[in-house]
Amino acid sequence: xxxxxxxxxxxxxxxxxxxxSRVKLVxxxxxxxxxxLIPIGAWPIYILLVAIIISAIILSGVGIIxxxxxxxxxxxxxxxxxxxxxxxxxLPLYSLNIGSWExxxxxxxxxxxxxxxxKSWISVQAAILLTATTPFPDLLVAMRAVRVxxxxxxxxxxxxxxxxxxxxxxxxxxxxxxARSGDSGITGFNSGGSFTWRAQTAGGMAGNLFLRSLERSxxxxxxxxxRGYDGxxxxxxxxxxKV
Amino acid sequence: xxxxxxxxxxxxxxxxxxxxxxLWVISIMIVAYALRRVGKDLGERQVPLMGLLAAGIFxxxxxxxTVIGGTSGHLMGAAIATILMGPWAAILIMTSVVSIQALVxxxxxxxxxxxxxFNMAIVGVTVSYMAYRTVIMIAGKKKMGVLVAGxxxxxxxxxxxxxxxxxxxxxxxxxxANLAIPAMAGVHALIGIGEGLITVGALAFLLSxxxxxxxxxxxxxxxxxxxxxxxxxxxVSLVIASPLASTNPDGLEWVATQNGFLGSAQExxxxxxxxxxxxxxxxxxxxxxxxxxxxxxxVFGVSIGVAYTRRNRQASGG
Numbered sequence: 001x002x003x004x005x006x007x008x009x010x011x012x013x014x015x016x017x018x019x020x021s022r023v024k025l026v027x028x029x030x031x032x033x034x035x036x037l038i039p040i041g042a043w044p045i046y047i048l049l050v051a052i053i054i055s056a057i058i059l060s061g062v063g064i065i066x067x068x069x070x071x072x073x074x075x076x077x078x079x080x081x082x083x084x085x086x087x088x089x090x091l092p093l094y095s096l097n098i099g100s101w102e103x104x105x106x107x108x109x110x111x112x113x114x115x116x117x118x119k120s121w122i123s124v125q126a127a128i129l130l131t132a133t134t135p136f137p138d139l140l141v142a143m144r145a146v147r148v149x150x151x152x153x154x155x156x157x158x159x160x161x162x163x164x165x166x167x168x169x170x171x172x173x174x175x176x177x178x179a180r181s182g183d184s185g186i187t188g189f190n191s192g193g194s195f196t197w198r199a200q201t202a203g204g205m206a207g208n209l210f211l212r213s214l215e216r217s218x219x220x221x222x223x224x225x226x227r228g229y230d231g232x233x234x235x236x237x238x239x240x241x242k243v
Numbered sequence: 244x245x246x247x248x249x250x251x252x253x254x255x256x257x258x259x260x261x262x263x264x265x266l267w268v269i270s271i272m273i274v275a276y277a278l279r280r281v282g283k284d285l286g287e288r289q290v291p292l293m294g295l296l297a298a299g300i301f302x303x304x305x306x307x308x309t310v311i312g313g314t315s316g317h318l319m320g321a322a323i324a325t326i327l328m329g330p331w332a333a334i335l336i337m338t339s340v341v342s343i344q345a346l347v348x349x350x351x352x353x354x355x356x357x358x359x360x361f362n363m364a365i366v367g368v369t370v371s372y373m374a375y376r377t378v379i380m381i382a383g384k385k386k387m388g389v390l391v392a393g394x395x396x397x398x399x400x401x402x403x404x405x406x407x408x409x410x411x412x413x414x415x416x417x418x419x420a421n422l423a424i425p426a427m428a429g430v431h432a433l434i435g436i437g438e439g440l441i442t443v444g445a446l447a448f449l450l451s452x453x454x455x456x457x458x459x460x461x462x463x464x465x466x467x468x469x470x471x472x473x474x475x476x477x478x479v480s481l482v483i484a485s486p487l488a489s490t491n492p493d494g495l496e497w498v499a500t501q502n503g504f505l506g507s508a509q510e511x512x513x514x515x516x517x518x519x520x521x522x523x524x525x526x527x528x529x530x531x532x533x534x535x536x537x538x539x540x541x542v543f544g545v546s547i548g549v550a551y552t553r554r555n556r557q558a559s560g561g
Contacts (some may be wrong), residue, residue, distance in 0.1 A: 036260050037260055045513065060283065073348075073349050081412075127346075127349050133327075136347065151290065152338075155289075157288060163302070167301075199308050199440030199444060201308065202318075202443065202444060203443055204442065204445065204448040206447045208305050209302060210300075210323065210449070213299025214296065
């Protein structure tokens with residue numbers, strides 16, 4: 001549960017880390033768009049794309065295992081595409097009997113499923129590489145450079161700054177609940193109340209967290225005002241492109 | 244989220260390029276309008292309030308409760324944000340949450356981020372708003388009315404968002420409609436109960452701790468009737484389209500072929516023509532329904548965009 005909230009940025013010195021964030025953002029988006037445009041079953045191109053992304057990962061020094069571990073995130077969604085193996089019309093490959101059902105895998109279906117899964121896997125690696133080699137403030141600079149509205153970028157920046165603070169608040173709430181409900185740690189042996197009671201407790205925690213973020217935003221607003229904030233967001237000029 | 248069973252964040256590679264771009268355009272227009280609206284309502288408080296609440300909703304998605312065995316209920320948060328902050332602010336909050344999840348944590352893809360913003364921030368928020376307003380109108384603003392309205396808004400937002408995701412997958416031909424739509428609808432009908440109960444718990448807490456917050460969001464906002472109407476349109480059209488699409492998947496497949504065809508542009512355009520004659524009447528009507536939904540959404544997007552530019556011109560002219 002905690003691992004998800006660690007900043008994915010990996011502090012390593014490499015040519016990819018040193019590259020300008022604007023270049024990296026645009027290249028990543030172009031790479032993902034290219035991957036999406038490749039037709040189904042174009043195996044040689046997939047191999048080429050995998051080769052490109054893996055070379056980039058090795059060059060970046062963040063560790064191939066780190067990227068592969070995070071790339072697992074995309075896997076559960078592949079379940080959604082799995083039925084294509086059986087529903088796409090085409091050359092029958094293999095028939096399965098499940099009870100009275102008979103479902104047939106087709107060549108076209110398997111090709112389609114593997115292509116979608118591969119494309120998704122290649123794209124997610126590119127996105128992981130971007131965040132692993134670019135600190136978030138640099139990513140904000142890149143977003144401004146590609147004309148994301150300034151207000152949105154500033155909101156993202158403030159959100160990022162307080163994400164870890166509020167995630168800690170949430171974890172404290174969870175710990176407090178665990179401490180008070182005698183959690184046995186045994187699955188299937190739930191502590192405390194009925195299902196709706198547990199949901200209500202979680203709801204109370206969510207409401208509490210909402211209130212805390214609201215009140216913290218009040219304090220931050222006052223702090224901003226006292227430092228001369230007048231509603232106008234002023235940002236530093238974009239830095240020189242690194243060569 | 245990593246442990247969430249809700250398949251809401253579409254990764255890259257699962258939507259056709261054409262559909263991704265169309266949904267990007269719609270999302271950008273609506274978010275730009277929301278940005279302007281919220282800026283007007285909140286003034287200089289906009290940046291700290293939106294940033295902090297987005298971080299709060301993000302952190303709130305970590306809260307869970309055990310349902311049975313190893314499974315747990317989670318919060319998406321569109322309904323609670325809408326009920327407490329109004330639809331426009333909620334669209335901004337959910338957009339920030341979904342964008343950071345995609346950019347930093349790879350929860351959802353980058354090319355399909357427009358689609359994920361559309362599903363979770365726009366469909367989720369407008370549907371919650373419509374459901375909440377409608378139930379409040381019927382059941383009244385007493386505590387019971389607010390709680391019932393909160394539950395229905397939260398449940399419906401999850402269910403309709405799931406239908407929207409399933410239909411987009413079917414249109415992109417990455418998941419067969421006759422399996423994806425019932426599966427997504429069924430699973431999320433259960434997940435929606437978790438969302439509903441957490442939302443009710445949060446509302447009950449806030450009603451006793453800070454009842455003024457709920458009063459605040461009662462104030463009518465400009466454009467709220469339109470949000471209500473868009474929410475109703477999205478909900479009704481998806482509810483009508485889904486069973487049709489899942490019983491006659493050929494129709495959606497037809498759309499998918501057209502779509503994939505346009506997306507990859509491998510063959511000459513005139514090859515489309517014979518395909519127009521290919522489906523039977525029932526399929527054609529279904530294709531019309533799907534095209535109609537897309538049309539309605541695009542028309543709303545365009546009209547908001549036009550209204551937005553006109554307002555700008557008036558402001559600078561007067």
